Amino acid sequence: MIIDTHCHIYSSEMENAEEIISEAGNNGICVILNGIDVSSNKEVLELVAKYDNAYAALGYFYSVADEITDEDIALLDSQIENDNVVAVGEIGLxxxxxxxxxxxQKELFEKMLDLAQKHDLPVIVHSRKSMQDTFDILKKHDVVGSMHCYQGSAEMAREFIKLGFYIGIGGPITYKNNKKTKKVIKTMDINHMLVETDSPYLTPQDKRGEKNTPLNLKYIIREIAHELDLDEDEVIEITTENAKTLFKI
Structure with a gap:
């Protein structure tokens, strides 16, 4: 089994969402579907009820920070109680x-972290050009989780790991000019690493120009194995155990 810890496979993002989830399952891949707003959270719950290889992460993304109401927060609070929900996400700055x-954005992020604490769930965090604010806010909350598609420095990665976070590695690790992420993984313990696709985004180098799917995890795993001088099976085994531990799968 391989666990794609972050993807957006639902109809608003991918026309053939159910086919992709089924195909992933047939190839031994479990997927954690990340909602970002009211409509996608609803669809994620509907999808994970149909597929044994799919789990839900529900949250409100920075992009809806200007429109989320107290009623929306209350709705999410109730949805998170679903047994198929393994994380609060995708959230962040x-x-x-x-x-x-x-x-x-910060106000919404804090509300999401409060919900995660309330329900004792990990979080899946997006941070772009906002790493210090993200870190400062996470420090104030008793949460663990994944730093999705990590874009920060190796030094900051160590600080997130100290807080109990795993570092999410996706398609960008395969980009030839992405020396930063390659440096990050070389300076950290693989026991703090997760693999993810962010489907349909961030397609690995070998498939650029196509919509990303969980089947492309193999390119990410291959690159991690190459950079760390490990067998691909070892990367799969360790990152899968990391995901199972974090998300209690």
Missing amino acids: DYYYTKDNADK
């Missing part, structure tokens, strides 16, 4: 396009 609503 993103200042890449704008910091104008940074305060609202």
